[in-house]
Amino acid sequence: MNPLSTEKEKQILAVARDVFLEKGRQGARMQEIALRAGVNKALLHYYFRSKEHLYQRVFEAEITQFIHQILEAIPEEGDFCQFLKIFIRSYIRRVAASPQLVRFVLWEMRDGYQVLHQVLQRVFNGDPVKNSPFLVRAQAAIAAGEIRAVDPFHLFLNVLSMCVYPFLMAPLLEQLVPTLDVDDERFIDQRVEEIFNLLERGLRP
Amino acid sequence: MNPLSTEKEKQILAVARDVFLEKGRQGARMQEIALRAGVNKALLHYYFRSKEHLYQRVFEAEITQFIHQILEAIPEEGDFCQFLKIFIRSYIRRVAASPQLVRFVLWEMRDGYQVLHQVLQRVFNGDPVKNSPFLVRAQAAIAAGEIRAVDPFHLFLNVLSMCVYPFLMAPLLEQLVPTLDVDDERFIDQRVEEIFNLLERGLRP
């Protein structure tokens, strides 16, 4: 196989990712992907056979990469509060870097939640609920009396929610508050602080 | 104007709402809307001129209705904690009733955030940030020393986030935890309790 072909394949995938995230599964056009990738439309079918195949490749790749990036940012040591703050910061930074991805995944989840589930199964050795670092750490912290006995699952949902949702609403928020810029480091730091302080106080034993 | 015509127009709008929420702006098909509404495709154009017009009508109507339903459920009296608990319960019930709507709005917000902004301007007399009941109540509660001095804007974001996000993730969550049913009253009550307890403790002066 020609290394140039592999290179071109990656190029197409990168562009397809952008177009799918921008326009969605239905809105994306093979013509636009070809144009922006600087290749002919027929070449897309040569490499990926159909729009559906290309979409599946992009969707699965993005989900896998996203989960791995989050996992890499999770610290192993330290007490639960340290762990929590670092997790919040990492997660928010990742989401702020491409909120389009989260919006895309949530929208496409209507049909594609099985794919997300399969990726989680693979990454977390068959049992995401039991093996998720966050849930493991939270349970340990409760057992050790570091935090009060909340439901770890709901706690996890609460943390993810507060980290993600404002960035999904960003276009509206920036319209409502003209001085606001959700990509600004200061806003991100503010959110980390507000979320962490709320949790730290709300979880005290 | 024939009352039957108005009836048919409403029927089309109701079906169009379902199809747009299900398939999105691009994925929705005029043919499908016509079929499910039991009318001819040409009639859609007779009433609404184009797919774009029909979409705008549906989008604006849904946003307006959603905001009004939330506002109706906001209590006037009581201390901030009572207010908070009722707000959380109302908001979650509304979101749980049709998470598809929220998913749709967030996805379409890429282009449609101006519409959302216009509706908010209209409902809140030109200044949603100043006149939003939640922000007003939060500021008063801080001034009265009922809760500690957090940023009301971030507090609002946190509450909305925790109420909405889990229902956006519902398809995945139910796959991960087979016993989970996010439409079950018990899950909804659990979430209200977990969110309220976290906030009540996290906001103590």
Added chain:
DNA sequence: GTCTATAAGTCGATAGAC
């Protein structure tokens, strides 16, 4: 492998009968 050209099908929109 990469291109041009085109097939095959879909969809929004409209003309025109009733």
Added chain:
DNA sequence: GTCTATCGACTTATAGAC
């Protein structure tokens, strides 16, 4: 107002030259 029939534009996909 409501229907049938069809146009015209667009999109995916492929055939075939190079």
